[in-house]
Amino acid sequence: MEPGPGPGSGPGSGPGSGPGSGPWAATACVITGASRGFGRSLARLLAPQLGPGSALVLLARSAEALAQLAAELRSGTTGINTGSDTGIHTGLRVQCVPADLGCPEGLRRAGDALRELLQDGTFGRLLLVNNAGSLGDISKSFLDLTDLEEINTYFSFNISSALCLTSSALRAFGARPGCSRTVVNISSLCALEPFPSWALYCSGKAARDMMFRVLAKEEPEIRVLSYAPGPLDTDMQLLARTSTADPGLRQQFQRMQEKGQLIECSVSAQKLLRLLQEDSFPSGAHVDFYDI
Numbered sequence: 001m002e003p004g005p006g007p008g009s010g011p012g013s014g015p016g017s018g019p020g021s022g023p024w025a026a027t028a029c030v031i032t033g034a035s036r037g038f039g040r041s042l043a044r045l046l047a048p049q050l051g052p053g054s055a056l057v058l059l060a061r062s063a064e065a066l067a068q069l070a071a072e073l074r075s076g077t078t079g080i081n082t083g084s085d086t087g088i089h090t091g092l093r094v095q096c097v098p099a100d101l102g103c104p105e106g107l108r109r110a111g112d113a114l115r116e117l118l119q120d121g122t123f124g125r126l127l128l129v130n131n132a133g134s135l136g137d138i139s140k141s142f143l144d145l146t147d148l149e150e151i152n153t154y155f156s157f158n159i160s161s162a163l164c165l166t167s168s169a170l171r172a173f174g175a176r177p178g179c180s181r182t183v184v185n186i187s188s189l190c191a192l193e194p195f196p197s198w199a200l201y202c203s204g205k206a207a208r209d210m211m212f213r214v215l216a217k218e219e220p221e222i223r224v225l226s227y228a229p230g231p232l233d234t235d236m237q238l239l240a241r242t243s244t245a246d247p248g249l250r251q252q253f254q255r256m257q258e259k260g261q262l263i264e265c266s267v268s269a270q271k272l273l274r275l276l277q278e279d280s281f282p283s284g285a286h287v288d289f290y291d292i
């Protein structure tokens with residue numbers, strides 16, 4: 001891996017020069033959807049990068065899965081070869097926030113936890129990764145989507161909660177002189193391309209990309225990235241290839257799996273980490289796994 005900027009030296013002060021070679025000190029890092037799939041992989045890769053005074057917040061509904069991951073990260077036994085000394089976890093606080101971002105009570109609990117943590121003035125960096133997401137009922141086509149409550153529930157989790165959590169976190173952290181703030185939106189090709197029987201997912205991802213582009217325009221000091229991680233070998237993919245109403249799309253996902261074309265979460269998460277380390281993306285950009 002080629003060297004990148006050292007801590008505090010890049011345009012937006014990205015973290016160290018590569019996995020294990022330069023920890024992000026005093027960083028408050030929040031990952032939603034950290035209990036499994038891409039979010040869990042990212043947490044495993046990111047934890048060894050977080051230096052003294054840092055905190056990692058893991059958010060999802062499954063308290064047990066979060067607790068297991070937190071224990072693993074605290075002990076430094078990530079099970080992934082990041083090339084780093086597992087001893088560098090000293091001082092890393094890992095906090096679990098079990099919360100359902102699809103309901104007001106869960107979102108409130110998540111917001112309260114972030115506000116409490118982020119008002120700590122010793123943090124010099126904020127990294128918020130909006131990763132949690134869902135496909136919605138992809139067994140339905142557009143014309144089947146007649147239930148307003150179902151539609152609102154979907155958008156409430158997949159769009160509104162990301163907006164609410166991000167604005168709350170940024171307000172709580174504030175604009176501290178010399179500090180950096182980075183917000184990542186885990187996006188998808190579906191933000192750009194229509195997929196039949198995925199009306200909710202495609203429109204949700206498109207809306208999120210635009211929402212974060214507005215943030216980038218309004219707040220030039222904040223680094224904003226929409227990262228499309230590619231087709232990942234996760235529960236979400238399993239659902240895609242078994243439940244998609246459109247037969248052509250369903251078969252396409254099945255063929256991808258049969259041909260071994262799905263991407264390991266850790267491979268895609270590593271690319272995201274690299275993007276954050278280099279910190280040279282235009283703020284608000286949509287960057288795809290296959291483009292880098």
Ligand code: NAP
Binds near residue numbers: 032233
């Ligand atoms: P996944 O395996 O289904 O995991 C989703 C994560 O979100 C889980 O940790 C889940 O945890 C959490 N979550 C779901 N509903 C939640 C809720 N109501 N409140 C809080 N957390 C919730 O998905 P993935 O494949 O890792 O996808 C991660 C991100 O990548 C998503 O934004 C997805 O749209 C995007 N993406 C995925 C693919 C792909 O091929 N898989 C491709 C492009 C983009 P709990 O169940 O414990 O709550």
